[in-house]
Amino acid sequence: MGEEKGWNRGGxxxxxxxxxxxxxxxxxxxxxxxxxxxxxxxxxxxxxxKIHPEGCKILAWEFALFGVxxxxxxxxWPLYAFWGLGLAVLVFSFYFFRNPVRVPPTEPGLVLxxxxxxxxxxxxxxxPPEMGIGDEPRLRVSIFMSVFSVHVNRSPMAGEVIALKYxxxxxxxxxxxxxxxxxxxxIGLRTxxxxxxxxxxxxxxxxxxIFCPLKVGDKLEAGAVFGMIRFGSRLDxxxxxxxVPVVRLGQVAVAGETVLARMEG
Numbered sequence: 001m002g003e004e005k006g007w008n009r010g011g012x013x014x015x016x017x018x019x020x021x022x023x024x025x026x027x028x029x030x031x032x033x034x035x036x037x038x039x040x041x042x043x044x045x046x047x048x049x050k051i052h053p054e055g056c057k058i059l060a061w062e063f064a065l066f067g068v069x070x071x072x073x074x075x076x077w078p079l080y081a082f083w084g085l086g087l088a089v090l091v092f093s094f095y096f097f098r099n100p101v102r103v104p105p106t107e108p109g110l111v112l113x114x115x116x117x118x119x120x121x122x123x124x125x126x127x128p129p130e131m132g133i134g135d136e137p138r139l140r141v142s143i144f145m146s147v148f149s150v151h152v153n154r155s156p157m158a159g160e161v162i163a164l165k166y167x168x169x170x171x172x173x174x175x176x177x178x179x180x181x182x183x184x185x186x187i188g189l190r191t192x193x194x195x196x197x198x199x200x201x202x203x204x205x206x207x208x209x210i211f212c213p214l215k216v217g218d219k220l221e222a223g224a225v226f227g228m229i230r231f232g233s234r235l236d237x238x239x240x241x242x243x244v245p246v247v248r249l250g251q252v253a254v255a256g257e258t259v260l261a262r263m264e265g
Contacts, residue, residue: 049100054211054228059093096230099152102256104223109263111243112156112223113143113253114199115235120144122245127238131188132163133196138241141260143253144234153201153212153227154256155189155220156237162196163188164216169203185212185227189220195263198238201229223256 051059065086104112121142126135145151165186183203190196201210212227220226229235237260239245245261247253253260 049098051094051097051099054097054230059090059097063090096147096151098150099225100150102154102223102254104221104256105259109193110157110222110259111197111237111239111261111263112154113247113255113258113260114153114156114237115143115145115253116150116255117143117145117235117253119247119249119251119253120234122247122249127198128165128186128200130163130165130167131186131198131238133188133198133238134241136241139239139243139245141237141239141245141247142234143237145229150255151228151230151233152225152255153199153229153235155222155224155226156199156260157189157191157195157197158222159189159191159220161187161214161216161218161220162190164212164214166210166212183210185210187212187214187226193263195240197240198236200236200238201227202234202236203229 119141121140123140123142124137125140126137127133127140129135163186167184167186169181169183185201187199187201188196189199201212203210209230210227210233211229214226239261240263243261243263247258247260251258
């Protein structure tokens with residue numbers, strides 16, 4: 001006879017999966033009624049996501065130009081060709097600046113992907129000294145974002161910003177090579193457990209603006225939005241020494257949800 005398994009109530013804080021002999025497999029807190037009601041399962045979440053504030057300013061200008069072209073087309077119909085082009089640009093801008101809802105996992109010690117894209121490189125090397133996270137070599141995970149990716153960047157862990165350094169530079173492809181010559185933003189982060197890790201926003205061949213409003217001392221939650229890069233780029237994560245990634249080259253990452261690594265303890 002096999003062991004009889006089932007749900008055993010573990011108090012109001014949750015439910016625990018166990019068996020007839022009382023050998024508990026894990027502790028799981030069931031969602032509250034408030035959490036169930038807060039979950040957005042509507043079609044709007046997928047087709048009409050929120051827009052990042054950086055995109056709202058650009059969309060406002062494009063809406064104005066779109067309206068002017070439409071009004072001008074009433075007087076001279078060939079201008080409607082430009083109206084159609086303006087519509088295409090407007091739709092692409094809405095798509096590019098989208099900021100979809102993400103639900104970060106709550107397991108302690110998880111290092112989350114800071115960007116949507118493809119894991120393009122994993123290397124061991126020392127981080128830039130300006131990040132303030134030490135000079136010991138550690139693994140760096142790179143995520144390449146194409147122009148079709150969500151370009152909102154999210155914090156890989158909960159913690160405090162301890163260092164910021166903007167480095168001007170060139171705009172060349174960063175898909176699968178190092179970025180010492182590219183424009184970039186260095187961010188040092190001390191996690192709530194005291195571990196140090198670094199994040200680097202890198203402008204690529206098409207990207208022309210790194211947006212990072214952070215200040216030293218800012219507190220971030222895991223998966224919280226902290227900035228974005230316009231039109232194709234890359235983000236690097238310097239893991240704490242001894243921590244190894246659980247992702248592979250070529251894997252598709254989702255910002256704030258995909259687990260890059262797990263820290264012990």
